[in-house]
Amino acid sequence: MYPDDSPTVRPRALTVSELNRQARHLLESSFMQAWVEGELSGLSRPSSGHWYFSLKDQRAQVRCAMFRGFNQRLRQTPKEGDQVRIRGKVSLYEARGDYQIIVEHLEPAGLGALQQAFDALKARLYAEGLFAAERKKPLPVTPRHIGVVTSPTGAAIHDILTVLGRRCPGIPVTLYSTAVQGQAATAGIVDAINRAIRHNQADVLIIGRGGGSLEDLWCFNEEAVARAIAACPIPTVSAVGHEVDVTIADFVADLRAPTPSAAAEKISPDQSTWISRLDETRHRLVHAMTRQLRQQQTGVNQLTSRLRDPRRQLQEKAQRLDDMELRFRQAISQRLDSERTRSDHLQQRLLTHRPDRRIAEHSQRVESVRERLQSSLGRQLETRSQRLESAARTLNAVSPLATLGRGYAIIASDNQTVVRDPATLAPGDRISARLARGTLKATVDSVHPGADGTEVDN
Structure with a gap:
C-alpha cells in the first residue's frame, strides 16, 4: 500500500x-x-x-x-x-x-471548391426559406399516378419500377426522361419537371438518380434545379445517390429518400399489407355479420315463442270474462245475504229496543222502586219514631226540667251563669231562679252557710 x-x-x-x-x-x-x-x-x-x-x-x-x-x-x-x-x-x-x-x-x-459552392448555395436558399418545413407539401397516402424524373438508362428507374411492381403494380408510372450527369443535366432536369407539371397526371414526383461521385451528382446541387423543385406544385421526393450522399435537392424537396428504391418504398402502399388488411377486415365483417345474424335469429325465435294464436287468446279472454262474471255474481249474492242477515239482526234489535216497550219496562221498574221506597221509608219512620220516643223518655228522665217539676229551682247570676256555690255571690248581686213554671228575680241580701257549709238568705 x-x-x-x-x-x-x-x-x-x-x-x-x-x-x-x-x-x-x-x-x-x-x-x-x-x-x-x-x-x-x-x-x-x-x-x-x-x-x-x-x-x-x-x-x-x-x-x-x-x-x-x-x-x-x-x-x-x-x-x-x-x-x-x-x-x-x-x-x-x-x-x-x-x-x-x-x-x-x-x-x-x-473538390474543396465544389464544397464551398455547395455550402454557399445552401446557406442562401436556407435564408430565403426554401428549406422551411411549413412550405413542404404532404405526400398522398395512396398515389394514383407516379412521375419519375431520371435517366431512362440508369439504375434508378429500374430500382423504382422493381419496388413498385413488388409493392403495388397497379399504380401507373410516367418517366420524364432527362440526363442526370454532365453539362446538359441541369437544364434537362428543369425541363423534365416542367413537363410533369404540364402533363398534370402525377400526384407525386420522384426526382433522382443512382450513386456517383460529387461531380456526378453536382447537377442536383445547381440553383436552377433547386428552384424548379421548390416551385413544383406536385409533391416531390428527392432520391439522389446513396444514403450518405446529400444534395441541395434533398433540402428543397418535400421529402428526402436515401435511395431511389427507398423513395419507391415511401410513396407506394404495400399490396400485401392491403391484402392482409382486406382479409382481416373481411374476416371481422363476416364474424360481425354472423354474430349479428345469430342475435337476430335468437330475437326472432324469442318473438316466435311469444307469438300466440289470436283465437286462443280470445278464448282465454272469454273464459276469464265468464269466470269474473261468476265470481261477481257470487260476490253480489254473498253481499246480499250478508246485508239481509244484518238487516234482520238490526230489525230484531230495533224491536227489542222499541220505545213503548222500554217505557213500559221503565214504568214497571219505577213503580217497583217507588213501592220499595215507600215501604222502606215507612219502616225507617217507624224505627226513627221509636228511637225518638226512647230518646225523649231518657232525656226527660235526666232533664233539669223534670227536677224543677219536683220543686227545685236553678239559680243563675246576673250574667246567666248557674250558681253552684253561694260563695261566688255577694250581697246586692242580682240573681234569677228558674222554676218549673216561670222565673224569679231577686237580690242577695246576705250569704250564710247551709247544710253543706253555706247558707243563703234572700
Whole structure:
C-alpha cells in the first residue's frame, strides 16, 4: 500500500478495456461527424475488403479505417500520396487503444471548391426559406399516378419500377426522361419537371438518380434545379445517390429518400399489407355479420315463442270474462245475504229496543222502586219514631226540667251563669231562679252557710 492511500476511500481502478471504452464513447459523442483533409499514406487492403490507412500533414497524422460498405461506392481507388478529403466519425479502436477515424466518404482534395459552392448555395436558399418545413407539401397516402424524373438508362428507374411492381403494380408510372450527369443535366432536369407539371397526371414526383461521385451528382446541387423543385406544385421526393450522399435537392424537396428504391418504398402502399388488411377486415365483417345474424335469429325465435294464436287468446279472454262474471255474481249474492242477515239482526234489535216497550219496562221498574221506597221509608219512620220516643223518655228522665217539676229551682247570676256555690255571690248581686213554671228575680241580701257549709238568705 502506498503511504497516501486510505483503505476506506481507495478508488476502484478501471480496467484497460473500461478506460478505452469510455474514451471511445467520449470521442464519438464529441465528434459526431468530421471532415479532414490530408495526404493518404500507408494504404492497406486486406481480403476482408476493408481499407486501413493514415492521413497526415507536415506535423501530424491520424489512423483511418474505411469499411467495405463505404469504399465500394468510390469510382476509383485512391493511391499512396493522394491529397484527399474524408468525412467520418472520430472513434477509438479499443483492442489497441488507437485513436482513429471511421471513414464514410472519401474524395480528392481538389473538390474543396465544389464544397464551398455547395455550402454557399445552401446557406442562401436556407435564408430565403426554401428549406422551411411549413412550405413542404404532404405526400398522398395512396398515389394514383407516379412521375419519375431520371435517366431512362440508369439504375434508378429500374430500382423504382422493381419496388413498385413488388409493392403495388397497379399504380401507373410516367418517366420524364432527362440526363442526370454532365453539362446538359441541369437544364434537362428543369425541363423534365416542367413537363410533369404540364402533363398534370402525377400526384407525386420522384426526382433522382443512382450513386456517383460529387461531380456526378453536382447537377442536383445547381440553383436552377433547386428552384424548379421548390416551385413544383406536385409533391416531390428527392432520391439522389446513396444514403450518405446529400444534395441541395434533398433540402428543397418535400421529402428526402436515401435511395431511389427507398423513395419507391415511401410513396407506394404495400399490396400485401392491403391484402392482409382486406382479409382481416373481411374476416371481422363476416364474424360481425354472423354474430349479428345469430342475435337476430335468437330475437326472432324469442318473438316466435311469444307469438300466440289470436283465437286462443280470445278464448282465454272469454273464459276469464265468464269466470269474473261468476265470481261477481257470487260476490253480489254473498253481499246480499250478508246485508239481509244484518238487516234482520238490526230489525230484531230495533224491536227489542222499541220505545213503548222500554217505557213500559221503565214504568214497571219505577213503580217497583217507588213501592220499595215507600215501604222502606215507612219502616225507617217507624224505627226513627221509636228511637225518638226512647230518646225523649231518657232525656226527660235526666232533664233539669223534670227536677224543677219536683220543686227545685236553678239559680243563675246576673250574667246567666248557674250558681253552684253561694260563695261566688255577694250581697246586692242580682240573681234569677228558674222554676218549673216561670222565673224569679231577686237580690242577695246576705250569704250564710247551709247544710253543706253555706247558707243563703234572700
